[in-house]
Amino acid sequence: MNPSAPSGCFHCGEPLPADPVRVRLDGAEREVCCAGCGAAASWIRDAGLGDYYRLRDSAGARVDLSPADYSAWDRADVQAGHAFDTPEGREITVVCEGMHCAACAWLIDHALRREPGVSDAGANAITGRVRIAWDPRHTPLSPVLARLASLGYRPHLAQGEAAERERRRERNRLIARLGVAALGTTQAMMFAEALYLDTANEMAPATRDFFRWITFLVSTPVVFFSGWPFLAGMATELRERRPGMDTLVATSVLLAYFASLVETLRGGAHVWFDAAVMFVLFLLAARFLERMARRQASARLDTLARAQPALAWREVTGGREQVPVSALCTGDVVQVGAGDTVPADGELIDEAAALDESLLTGESTAVAKAAGDPLYAGSACREAPLRLRVTRTGADTRLSQLVRAVDRAQSTRPRVARFADAVAQRFVVSLFVAAIIVFAVWWQLQPERAFEIALAVLVVSCPCALSLAVPTALATAHGTLARWGVLALGADSLESLARADVVVLDKTGTLTLGQPRLHGAQAIEGDIGHWRQVAAALEANAGHPLALAFAMHEVPVATAVRTLPGHGVQGQVDGRDYRLGRAEFAAGRADDGALWLGDGSTAFARFETSDPVREDAADAVASLRALGLPPHLLSGDGEASVAAVAGSLGIEDFASRQSPEDKLAAVRALQAQGRRVLAVGDGINDAPVLAGADVSVAMAGGAPLAHRSADLVLAGASLMRLPQAVQLARRTRRIIGQNLGWALAYNVVALPLAALGHIGPGLAALGMAASSLVVTANALRLGRTKGVTA
Structure with missing residues (x-):
């Protein structure tokens, strides 16, 4: 070595x-x-x-x-939905930790193929997946997995394996088409070169025809097998009466192919088989690279989707049993070992634990949890084992909800993409008209060159770069955001975020941790312990962060609970009406910034709470200001606490005791001045302002209603992700502009040159492919975006 x-x-x-x-x-x-x-x-x-x-x-x-025990993996119920039968035995794909580079994949491939009973193995360092084909009659699966673990690559069952197999089949089909195109194009160009070199027309007609028919034979599979995606796409576009890029590509290829066949049959002067196959090869290569770019950009979503393990240790009478995660039910008690992944959402039973929630939030720092705290599927247990009581499983987990939200955002076409598609569609129609005009003009000048030049016009100006300019950039940007723990829920989120020029911030749960602490309690009458229980009962189901300040192990049950955003909460405890909130709402007194418990006219208790400011709030506010977004603080809390937070963060524009209507009115006033407002909040009372702003961001720990009203969600606790997202959105807009500008400039230059006869069909195909590769490579730069700069 x-x-x-x-x-x-x-x-x-x-x-x-x-x-x-x-x-x-x-x-x-x-x-x-x-x-x-x-x-x-x-x-x-x-x-x-x-x-x-x-x-x-x-x-x-x-x-x-x-060493881990993988014997449970040999069970049929565990393999169900993950392994499938093949003529040689069975095949399964697992996800491995610790695979960092191509050398790791090489080692895994060679190591597994040495295991008895393993017929094939394939590791992918990009996706972290390992495909294993084995014969169960000679060896079970568990020793093969044990070999993986003994090399430091700990295997996990892959979620969504059916979808992954379909993606793999699609990729393999594309690779096969690309291989046939490369081989056929090489042969066709070799034979075409012999014809091109006969500049003096000295080649015997029989020899010339032989080369042409051989070229025809090697070109046919390229056109109809490798080029099938374009032919099928043309059929779909024509059926829907919206001719697009596939229509232009397929038309150009078929024109070159059949015109060459006609010329071969009649012994004409020119054939263009080489141009047809070059067009297919270059465009397939560009499409393959674009698919790879999308695949890598969406790797974060795939990581989220497969983060939930397939097996879990469930406590049963007399011990524990390993079961598929799909068998877990609400109320089950699950054991999670140190280093293992939490299989379902639940509540921590142990006194304390440390969880790595980086897959969900983008933050690598372990999160300390106490008994009763929520745990989320996909989190990794750190330091010591833990026990949790399951509250949500399967599609109801927060992990599944995040995956669906990001998937919806990535599958919806934003305005700028729809605009580019519309331009490309109109451009295709115009290009056909231009090609017909060019053909007619050259037919009058040099009839023998008319078809060749018209074909070059069609090929050189194919709007492939225009069609790739926007989706590739957006896919890469969404992948980067997801890696940071910022989830874009709206199709136009990035575009709107890039245009924002002022930010409106909530205080509690946004600039502060949303973990209020009770540091003062005074009974106006009666026992303060009883009033604390009443307050805890009212807040228990109110969906407000203040519930943490009154958290108790045993509280009475509150009924008819109703939240009045900006005022407080009201309900019945032991048959008596209570109100908890601002002084005038709860006790009919003048507001003093404290929290009061009363019945609307009589005061029973007065509470004082505090909420720590986030460690990075000052840096985040400063970064937003440096990016040209002056901050405004609007809060429903008392004047003293709001002024203290604003002063510590350097925010000059702030207002306290703001109802949801007041906040929305402030946003409308800014919009009336021509400002594009970015609103950030987390509570129920922030939902109207989040919906009314030009673009909005909700904190992950906030109310579900706030999430539904927002365009983006900060899944992590770091507020610095907000200016990072703004910077990425602006960079995405610049790169989309660059891509569209390049596509336009390329066509402005290339189209006249082709129309004047300076570019042949072969060179036109090369130029079109190069243009597509330029915009794809430019878009991939978004995946390397780091930190925040002004």
């Missing part, structure tokens, strides 16, 4: 202990952090796969010392 070893452990790169384990590999002594990594390195050496250490560009995954 000639490894590029990391500075720590030779295998995984983690820091070495004071007394590291030493293994001898190919004559050299290597230090590893544990016996697990040592065993993995030794096995790799003994299997003759030491090239892995030379090929890799990052450290491997640490090998767990305590």
Whole structure:
């Protein structure tokens, strides 16, 4: 071996202990952090796969010392929906942790194929998936998975495997079409070159016809197999009476192909088989790269979709059993081991736990949880095992809701994309007219060149770049947002966010943590402990963050609870009417900024609460101001608390005791001044202003009504994601403008050159493909966007 070893452990790169384990590999002594990594390195050496250490560009995954038990994976109910029968046995796809690069995929492929009973294996470093084909008559699945884990690649059952198989089949079909096109085009161009070199027309007619018929034979599968997506697309567009890019592509290819066939039959002067197949090859290559770009951009959504594990440990009388997640029901108690993924939404039973919610929020910092706190499917258990009581499963989990929300946003066509499609459709019709005019003019000048030049006009100005300019940029931007934990719920969210020039912020739950604490309680009459129970009962189902300030283990049941946004909450406890909220609403007193409990005229208790400001709120506000979005703070809280938060964050424009109507009126006033308002909030009372603003963002921990009214949701706790999203939206708008400008400039230059006869059909196909690749590569730059700058 000639490894590029990391500075720590030779295998995984983690820091070495004071007394590291030493293994001898190919004559050299290597230090590893544990016996697990040592065993993995030794096995790799003994299997003759030491090239892995030379090929890799990052450290491997640490090998767990305590091997996992994969025997449950051999059960039919576990494999159901994931594995399927093949002529050689069975096949399954699993998701592996720790696969970082192509060298990891190479190692997995070679290692699994050495396992008895494994007929085939294929690892994809981009998606993290490993396909395993094995014969159950010779070996069960569990030892194969154990081999994966022994190398540091911990397997998980993949969710949505049926959809993944269909995507894989579609990709394989596209690769097959591309391969046939490449082979056929190479052969066709080789034979066409012989015809082109006969500049003096000295080639015998029989030889010329032989080359033409051979070219015809190798071109036919390219046109009708490789080019089938364009032919089928043309049929659909014509059936729906909306000719588009596929109509133009298929028409150009078929014209070149059949005109060449006619010329071959009649012994004409020119054939254009090579132009037809080049067009198919170059356009297929551009489409393949665009599909790959979309696939990588949507990888975050796929990661979310497969984050929920397929198996869970459910407590039963006398112990526990491993069951498919689909078998879990509300109320089940589930055990989650350290490093494992939470299988369903639930409440923590243990006193404390630490969860990694990075897949959901984009934040890598572990989140501390206490007994009774909500846990979400897809989160990873850190440090110590935990127990939770299941509250939601399957499609009802927050993870599933986020996946559906992002999927809807990515599948809906925004205004700018619809505009580009409309322009492309009209351009296609105009291009056909232009080609006919060019043909007619050249027919009068040089009839022998008329068809060739008209064909070049059709090919060179195909609006492929225009059609790719917007969707590729938007797909990449959505993927970047999802990686940050910002979920775009509206089709036009990014466009609207890029145009915003003022931001309206809520206080509680937005600039503050939304975790109010009760630091003062005074009984006007009676026992303060009783009044606290009444307040806790009213807030229990009010959907307001204040419920946290009054949280108690045992509270009475409140009925007829009704929330009045901007005022408070009212309801009945033990048959008596109560109100909790502003002084004039709850007790008929003058507002003093505190929270009062009363019956509308009589005061029973007075409470004082505080809510910590988010650590990054000041930086986020400063970044928004630097991006040209002056902040306005509108809050329903008392003047003293609002002024304190505004002062600490440097916000000069603020208002307290704002009802939902007041907030909406303030937004309307800004819009009347010609401002484009970005509103950020989390509560029920923020729903009207979120719906009324030009673009709105809801905090993930907020009320569901706020989420339904918002264009984007910040899934994480970091408020810095807000200016990052604004910056990305503006950069997306610039790149879309660049792509559209390039597509327009290309056609302005290329179309006259083709019409004047300076560009032949073959060169036209090359120029069209290059134009499409330029806009795709430009859009992919959005995936490399980092931090916030002014």
